[in-house]
Amino acid sequence: MSKAEFIYLTQEDVIAAGGLNMEKCMEAVEEALACHARGDMVLPSKTVVRWGDPETEATKGRINAMPSYLGGKVNKVGIKWIGSSPLNPKRHNLPRASGILILNDPETKLPLAIMDSTIISAMRTGATGGVGMKYLARKESRIMGMIGAGVQARTQAMAAKIAFPHLEKILIFDILPDRSNSWCQEMSLKLNTPCSPARSAEEAVRESDFFVTVTTAHAPIVKADWIKSGHTFVHMAGYEDEVAVVKKADKIVLDSWTEVHHRGLQTVYLAYEQGLISEKDIYAEIGEIIIGKKKGRENNKEFIYYNTVGMGIEDVAFGSFILEEAQKKGIGISLPLWKNPIWV
Ligand SMILES: NC(=O)c1ccc[n+]([C@@H]2O[C@H](COP(=O)([O-])OP(=O)(O)OC[C@H]3O[C@@H](n4cnc5c(N)ncnc54)[C@H](O)[C@@H]3O)[C@@H](O)[C@H]2O)c1
Structure with a gap:
């Protein structure tokens, strides 16, 4: 039996786990930037999905995929998938940006967590x-x-x-x-x-x-x-x-x-x-x-x-802090990926 589970965290869970703690976020981001300078990370460039040339981002928006591995104490791999729709606040009373962060184990590569990254992204920025x-x-x-x-x-x-x-x-x-x-x-x-x-x-x-x-x-x-x-x-x-x-x-x-x-x-x-x-x-x-x-x-x-243009390692850094705190405090819900994989 080799079941796989990940933790799911809503925005409220992220906040309860310390999502608005700027002191901790700055520590995490500073460490990520230091890892960047040491080469202790893997950072493919972000992939931008947009509906025209760069100018269209102002009206039609974009979605960025930002994968990365962060070494050092964090040692996690993840991807932020973050949408930007500048007309959201005025048209829909919604934030411009909304996102999801997935964190994976660097050894098995299995997902460890899926969480709202709207707050994480704003905080790491x-x-x-x-x-x-x-x-x-x-x-x-x-x-x-x-x-x-x-x-x-x-x-x-x-x-x-x-x-x-x-x-x-x-x-x-x-x-x-x-x-x-x-x-x-x-x-x-x-x-x-x-x-x-x-x-x-x-x-x-x-x-x-x-x-x-x-x-x-x-x-x-x-x-x-x-x-x-x-x-x-x-x-x-x-x-x-x-x-x-x-x-x-x-x-x-x-x-x-x-x-x-x-x-x-x-x-x-x-x-x-x-x-x-x-x-x-x-x-x-x-x-x-x-x-x-x-x-x-x-x-x-x-x-x-x-x-700054923003790097996925910053999201992985603060997201990993949030995951650790959520686990300590019993925040979030555990979801199964599978109970037993049918093919190995
Ligand atoms: N560097 C990074 O890592 C990073 C990360 C996230 C967001 N961003 C960028 O930050 C920017 C702001 O994001 P946000 O979530 O705060 O958006 P937002 O829509 O919440 O706020 C943007 C504000 O800019 C104002 N504005 C627009 N044009 C202006 C002008 N000419 N003069 C003065 N004010 C003007 C708008 O009225 C609005 O209040 C975006 O362009 C986004 O792409 C950068």
Whole structure:
């Protein structure tokens, strides 16, 4: 008798198992990024299903398949299958993103868990931004600027509070003022930090010590003129700044050049494609800074440009933490794959 079972976790189960614990998520993601720098992972590039050229993602959406193996303490293999439909919030009162994560045993390859990954994905994205803030922003940073007041903006702000517990203010701009107003009401209370709507994207950038863009925009918002000495730009989505911003950077740091290149949408890639920068202008991948192979911020004057495209190993890292916690706490339901396989 060789029965096979996996654990099924709903979004509520994921949360009960620690899905909103940003401190733990940042630890898990930092470890995953370190494994990336050491080569202790297997990361096929993401496969994007979309209904036309990249521009159609804004209206018709996409679904990404993101398989990976993460070594180190985690030692799990998995895949995130995540849909994005930017019109969901307005049309259907549903989140833009929705996903499922499957985790497998690296030895038998059998599934260990299937879980909602909507929260896991948002949290690991916040954590990836947060790890960048921790290593790249000026230590005395007090004001965070944000552009885009959606789901990911919430986790970016949660991560900023871990990286900078003494954050004094978050200034946020969204093209839809209602979104930034309600975001500020919710997040001021949750983070115990004053959050105010900015009058413009320019104000959010100029007033900040470090700033994040996390929008669904497909045209540049941030202008090179707005950048000041010592700024850190955490660029989490696609094409949100003019290429001159990239050109102005003293250091360009990515999660993965291979993945940014493969996706082909980020401003850094566009600057490369237009011949404004070459591969040698990419200073580091964040994992190399985490493991001490390269230095992070070296003075208070550098303008550091940090861009992430997202990697499946980050989902496997935090999903594995959730699975472990769920098992400890008896959360979720066990489902059979089979009672006895008919063919071996
Ligand atoms: N780097 C990563 O690993 C990663 C992971 C997940 C999501 N993302 C990206 O993050 C982005 C945001 O995702 P989300 O789930 O928060 O979406 P969301 O729909 O919840 O929020 C997006 C917000 O951006 C605002 N916006 C759109 N255009 C704007 C503009 N020109 N100026 C100001 N605000 C504007 C919208 O009004 C909305 O409030 C998406 O583009 C997504 O692809 C990146």
